[in-house]
Amino acid sequence: MGIDFTVFKGSKTGDIVEAKGHRDPGPSEVIVKISHCGVCGTDEHYRHADQGLGHEGVGIITEAGSSVHDVSEFRVGDRVGMSWFHKFCGYCQSCVSGSHQNQCINSTYFGTADWDQGCFGTAVAWDVSALFKIPDEIASEDAGPLMCGGATVWDPLYGAGVRPGSRVGVIGIGGLGHxxxxxxxxxxxxxxxxxxxxxxxxxxFEFGASEFHITSEVEKFGSIVKVDVLLITANTLPDLNLYLQVLAPGAKIFPLTVSMESLKLSPLSLIAGCFTVSGSGLAPVASIRAMLAFAAKHGIKPQIERFPMTHDGVTEAMQKLREGKMRYRGVLVAA
Known part of the structure; x- marks a missing residue:
């Protein structure tokens, strides 16, 4: 049967373009009617590409491929979320290891495939290997930003052995930081x-911070108990030399801001403090499932601004994000 859909794409000029398309589900795919989609900073990186935008989608399954019931628990009517990855192969070493699907060498993901569709639209066809059920406790408008932004900040905390009582530094209070x-x-x-x-x-402090420190025009921090983990979530990369004094020996640094800039930190600094700088892409499947369950149990949700899932709505949301005025995640809402 398949579905006809509308999608909002980027273009060479950077303008948002409305396009039409059709998808029939493959054997392991489902058709998802989109109700909400978060607006992520990485969507901005593809604004000049001829491809469907949006990778924080939430919606309802309306049709299932021929093998879906054999390989997954997903059924028509399920409320599901989608993220950066479109499909995992299931047989490479990263996949069969059980916890590293985000390193799958055969994966397809936003910007590399399926350019005709995106979650800034009315519907998508999505492989069940990269699909997630949304807990009942999480509203659809809140679930979208969790699928990418939430997973991005969750996985370093969940997967890096950080324990209760550890001190975690967060640079920046924006879409990721909050x-x-x-x-x-x-x-x-x-x-x-x-x-x-x-x-x-x-x-x-309302979000849960224990301490707050201003960084503008600061050349040296005062007396701060050292942090065990530092998450860089600001929209621009800081001079890490400023933060060396607040890092505990062996501290882990996670640059989570998608940037082409170079980190300002000398090898000697790393050696002297036994610090580790770790890349951390979007979380693997098991981690995202744990994140959704944790968010549902503890009432964690993004602070959002809503925009209609229309040409003007997408344009306005992208512009506000570009100007750094979004507080703190934009969400497109279907009519």
């Missing part, structure tokens, strides 16, 4: 927030 504060706080960690905006202090 979720990182909530997750770390609810996981029993002491959350130390660094921000250039003093006006965000109150919100940081």
């Amino acid at each position: 979720l990182a504060i909530q997750f770390a706080s609810k996981m029993g960690m002491e959350v130390v927030v660094f921000s250039s905006s003093e006006s965000k202090a109150q919100r940081a």
Whole structure:
């Protein structure tokens, strides 16, 4: 049967373009009617590409491929979420290891395949290997930003051996940072927030921060108990030399901001402090499932601004994101 859909794409000029398409589900795919989609900073990176935008989709399964019932628990009527990855192969070493699907060498993902469709649209065809059931406790408008932004900040905390009582530094209170504060706080960690905006202090504490430190025009921090983990979630990369003084020996640094800039940190600094700088892409399947369950249990949700899933709505949301005025995640809502 398949489905005809509308999708909002990027273009060479950077303008948002409305397009039409049709998809029939493959054997292991389902058709998902999109109800909501988060607006992520990485969508901005593809604004000049002729491809469907959006990778934080939430919707209802309306049709299942011929093998879906044999290889998964998904059924028509399920409310599901989609993220950066479109499909995992299931047979490479990363997949069969059980916890590293995000390193699958045969995966397809946003920007590399399925350019005709995107979650900024009315429907998609999606492989069940990269699909997630949304817990009843999480509203669809809140689930979208969790699928990418939430998973991005969750996995370093969940997968890197950080324990309750650890001190976690978070640089930046934006789309990623405000979720990182909530997750770390609810996981029993002491959350130390660094921000250039003093006006965000109150919100940081409301999200669960234990401490708040201003970074603008600061050349050296005062007396701060050292942090065990540092998450960089600001939209620009900081000079890490400023933060060396607040890192505990053996601290782990996770640059989560998608940027082409170079990190400002000398090898000697790493050697002297036994620090580790770790890349952390979107979480693997088991981790995202755990993240959704944890968010449902502890009431973790993004602070969102809503926009209609229309040409004007997508354009406005992308513009507000580009200008750094979004507080803190935009969500497109279907009529």
